[in-house]
Amino acid sequence: MAIQEICAVRANEYLGSGLYRMVIKTEKIAASAACGQFVHLTCGEGNLLRRPISICDADSEAGTLTMLYEVKGDGTAWLAARRAGDKIDVLGPLGHGFDAAKLGARPVLLGGGIGVPPMLLTAKTCAKNSAAVTMIAGARTRDLVVLEPEFSDFDYTVCTDDGSYGVHGFVTDVLREKITGATGVAACGPKPMLKAIAAIAKEAGVPCQVSMEERMGCGIGACLVCACALSAKNGETRYGHVCKDGPVFDAEEVQW
Template sequence: MKSVRMLPVTENIEIAEGIFSMKLYSPEFAARVKPGQFFHIRCGGEKFPLLRRPISLAFTMPEEESFVMVYRVEGQGTAYLSGLEQGDRLDVMGPLGRGFHVDRGLRKVAMVGGGMGIAPLVELAGVYGNRAEVFLGYRDTPFLLQEMSHRTGNIYISTETGTAGHKGYITDLLPGQLGKMQPDMVYCCGPGPMMKKTVEICRQLGLKCQVSLEERMGCGIGACLVCSCATRDEKGMKTYSRVCRDGPVFWAEEVLMDD
């Protein structure tokens, strides 16, 4: 069930170049939001009438009745967010979408995140704790590492520039590590090519996999079809789904990654 609320910003700090962590106070949303869901945010109010912008839950802070979103400044909307200060209020619609399938009975899970796709995995890592192994791919400077290591100790890192961890792509590590680990489930969020590669590796290893998709959005609630993506129905026939309402998380076999 979605709600629209004016929420107070309690922190908005730059955690890496151009990447911000924003904490919002909301006992209601902090209690209701699930890993993999997102919020649709009005960036600018009446004087700056942009469409809302979707930003995922990064993690909740139940003891502070708050939740945190982590975003990269890409354009006008996220630049507006980066200028907000403690005490400002933000128009937030949410929690929206279908999040990750969580099964607390799973023995071992893997999470694969790339770039800003790392943020939506933080809350999920807290659900599985040390039953999760987390694979994080960065371009250059790692971020959200402390938040991840509070939730699970098993973290692999790669950077394209070689500043930390494996030099190259995080997917380079997957065939060996996932092959040894044989997780019950792989959760993936990040750039398209990274997700495509992860899905292919999971298919070869016979592993169950969920992916979180990103599409440009309009309404955020299933009415405008701006966020359509190509999927397969139960009979394997091509169809279209709405990322905002049917996703953003899908089973890997549902999604037609090339369309």
């Protein structure tokens, strides 16, 4: 069940290139958060619609939640101006996240751009299940690579589109090399990336879970803003809500 809470900002660190890492104090949400879920933040008094931000990490003992976000408009600009001690209206955790148990003993996780942060809690959750985690992170350029130290405990590969850091290429290039022996694939990032990952996993016969991104209104399934076309069992098209039925779906369900 989602919890609405007024949370204190612990830290709001600028990482460069418009990216920020925010840590908030929220014992209740942190205790119930699962990998792949998100929170909905009120960003300023004049903004009626909340902003969805993926959960990067959750520490139930410390009662803290970590999020990474990119400044793209007035709402996230307001968020970037918050300082330690400021209060934020938070609703969460929301949505259905990754099923870590179904990813098996040798999961391959992939994140592209701002899709990298939610894979950190996913990797940690899989590791708690004694899984040997492979993580592949992609960014356009070196300045946009995030969380590299946090992923150092795993088999970690970073690639950049322009070759300025790590492997020159896309996460899908590395996936083709790493998928042999994988028991599951989980990914978050731009839709074209997810479509390509789903195709590679299907060809290899490996189950794949994808976290979809769509514009959201309410965040709880009451509006129709974040509809996503899915395949029903009878072959017809059905529509799910990314906020309520997702954001994570079985890749075989998604109509690309």
